Structure formats: structure tokens, C-alpha cells
Amino acid sequence: MLSHAINRFIDRQRWLEPVADFLQKAVGGFYKLLGAPGHGLKTFIHGTWLGHPLHPVITDIPLGAWTLAVLFDIIYLFNQRQGWSSAADVTILIGIVAALGAAVTGYTDWNETVDRERRVGIAHGLINTVVLVVYLVSWLIRLTGGSRGLAIVLAFIGYALVICAAYLGGEMVFSIGTGVNHHAWQPVPEKFTKVLLEGRMTEGMLVKAMAGDTPILLFKKGDTVCAISETCSHAGGPLSEGELLGNLVQCPWHASRFDICTGQVRGGPATISQVRYETRIQNGQIEVRRSEDTLQPN
Numbered sequence: 001m002l003s004h005a006i007n008r009f010i011d012r013q014r015w016l017e018p019v020a021d022f023l024q025k026a027v028g029g030f031y032k033l034l035g036a037p038g039h040g041l042k043t044f045i046h047g048t049w050l051g052h053p054l055h056p057v058i059t060d061i062p063l064g065a066w067t068l069a070v071l072f073d074i075i076y077l078f079n080q081r082q083g084w085s086s087a088a089d090v091t092i093l094i095g096i097v098a099a100l101g102a103a104v105t106g107y108t109d110w111n112e113t114v115d116r117e118r119r120v121g122i123a124h125g126l127i128n129t130v131v132l133v134v135y136l137v138s139w140l141i142r143l144t145g146g147s148r149g150l151a152i153v154l155a156f157i158g159y160a161l162v163i164c165a166a167y168l169g170g171e172m173v174f175s176i177g178t179g180v181n182h183h184a185w186q187p188v189p190e191k192f193t194k195v196l197l198e199g200r201m202t203e204g205m206l207v208k209a210m211a212g213d214t215p216i217l218l219f220k221k222g223d224t225v226c227a228i229s230e231t232c233s234h235a236g237g238p239l240s241e242g243e244l245l246g247n248l249v250q251c252p253w254h255a256s257r258f259d260i261c262t263g264q265v266r267g268g269p270a271t272i273s274q275v276r277y278e279t280r281i282q283n284g285q286i287e288v289r290r291s292e293d294t295l296q297p298n
């Protein structure tokens, strides 16, 4: 099977590991260097403001632009009219500009990955980086009036490579689950369900309870008990082991932040909010059910 062969090939590329180590240090170090504004910038680039990862939104633009460029170049090869070559030049430039955005968002998202998703992700990123360079050279040749034939051949090579890279991007999402909402398959109680004895709660502490098979994060503040889903929407981190920062809980895995009472995502890499639960106390038992105003789509 093609997918299996590709994965085995990537697994055999041991040189990817030191490259990935270096790039993760460089990307992570860059945002760290900027301090608090760096965290805000990183959250923006992940797409937390959009409620959806930004990277896959941007990647459609270069793919669309470069597909048009291939068509325009082919038409030009047949009729040699300058209008078609100019159209190819413009669409290649649009693709290059959008690909820069895709690279920034992609490397930022990839920085939080580990193991196989990190390996496939670095292969995806490196191929796309080569694609960007190839298209840049093709565009510079076109701009400076160099060999149009060479520029077209380079664009065709770039297009073949970007399709390979897109395949790997799909592999990350559909096979490995990178960037997928980690609540998507968790049952969410719609009716009040007992989760914990009230007496086992301590004021100001993060407590994990279970509603059937679904982990719930409880937090007691005065007379109020707040409840949100315990599994981090980003990659499944256990929020009950996270850190409390005022009204926010910070995930122990990649430091996404959520409002402890509403579940609203307030800091990336997560882009999707936690499920918010209504709570009530009946006969000394805390009960929860999905809140109507939850921001989580599940």
C-alpha cells in the first residue's frame, strides 16, 4: 500500500531527527525570545482567534494559485501568447506570498509535535520549503527575462513536489490525527450525571472526575463548582495536571490556556474551546450536563 511504503521510507530517514531537533529549538526559541508578546503572536499564528487552525486555511491559496499557473503555462506552450505567460507569472507570485504564510503557520503548529507526527511533519515542511525555493527561482527567471522554458520546467517540478507534500499533510491529519479536535469522539452527557461527592472537592484545586467514560475537570470557587472537559482539545493533554493561572487552566503538554469556568480557549496552540458543563449538587453529589452555551462544537 502506498501510504505504508511512504511511512516506512520516512521512518528510515534517520537524518530527519537532528534536523527536527534543530528546527524545533529554533522555532520555540524564537517565540520564547519575544517573551509574553511572543506567546500572543504564537497564539495568533496557530489560529486560536479563528477557532480553527490557520495553517490549512492558508495552504489552499498556493495550491490553487499554482494549479492555475500550471494550466496557464501549458496554454502558453501551445499558443505562445504573452497574456498566458503573464497570468502564470502573477499566479506564481500569489502562490509564493501565500506559501510564506503557510510556512510560518505550519512550522509554528509543527513545533508542538512529537514522535511520528513530528517525523512526517518535518518531511512535509522540508518538501514545502524546497517547493518555495523552486517557485521563487522560477519566478525570478520569469521576472528577469531568463529562459521561459527553464522557468516552466521548474514550476512543473515545484507542482509535483507540492502535491507530494500535500499528501503528507493529509497523512498527518487523517492518519495520525494532528490538529484534530480531541473531544470529537468523547461522549458528552446531555442529562445531569453524577461525577463526584461534593465533600471530595477542595476550594481552588483542579479535580478530575468521570462522567461515565468522559473525564471532567472540576473547580470549586466559593459556592460555585465549575466544570469543563478535562481532555485538552489540542492533543488530549490532561488539564487536571495543568497549572492554574488566575481564572485560566494551562495544559501541561503545550501550554494552551482555557477559562476554567467557560472552557473558552484563551491561548494556543489549541484553537478549540473545552466543553462547558452546567453543574448542580443533589444529595451531596456533584452532577454535570453539557451546557447549552458551550463553545465546543462536540
Ligand code: FES
Residues within 6 Å of the ligand: 112, 232, 233, 234, 235, 236, 237, 251, 252, 253, 254, 255, 256, 268, 269, 270
Ligand atoms: S495537549 Fe497540546 S496544549 Fe494541551
